[in-house]
Amino acid sequence: MGTTQRKHLGRSADSRRAATTRRPLAQAADGAITRRELDILVLVSEGLSYRIIARTLAISARTASFHMVAVRGKLNAKNNAHAVALACRGGLLPVEPKTSRDL
Numbered sequence: 001m002g003t004t005q006r007k008h009l010g011r012s013a014d015s016r017r018a019a020t021t022r023r024p025l026a027q028a029a030d031g032a033i034t035r036r037e038l039d040i041l042v043l044v045s046e047g048l049s050y051r052i053i054a055r056t057l058a059i060s061a062r063t064a065s066f067h068m069v070a071v072r073g074k075l076n077a078k079n080n081a082h083a084v085a086l087a088c089r090g091g092l093l094p095v096e097p098k099t100s101r102d103l
Contacts, residue, residue, distance in 0.1 A: 031074045033092060040067045045084040045093055
């Protein structure tokens with residue numbers, strides 16, 4: 001087997017290994033929510049802007065926005081607030097009751 005063939009086989013084996021380790025976390029209407037999408041959804045649910053989310057996760061604000069577009073599509077949500085509400089109802093996000101101290 002030539003060097004080129006071995007390199008190709010090595011890359012495809014690595015790709016297969018990587019694909020099996022990146023498993024979706026939860027099934028949504030059209031697909032699965034990934035770990036990164038869930039991370040961003042949690043931060044959006046806390047009221048953070050894409051700019052702050054980007055700094056927190058060391059990504060660009062545009063990337064954070066693209067992830068939320070994917071989440072909204074998977075959840076069939078009209079906007080970010082709707083996505084958060086659907087995620088809470090669906091058990092993707094924990095629902096923490098407000099206490100009098102939080103008000």
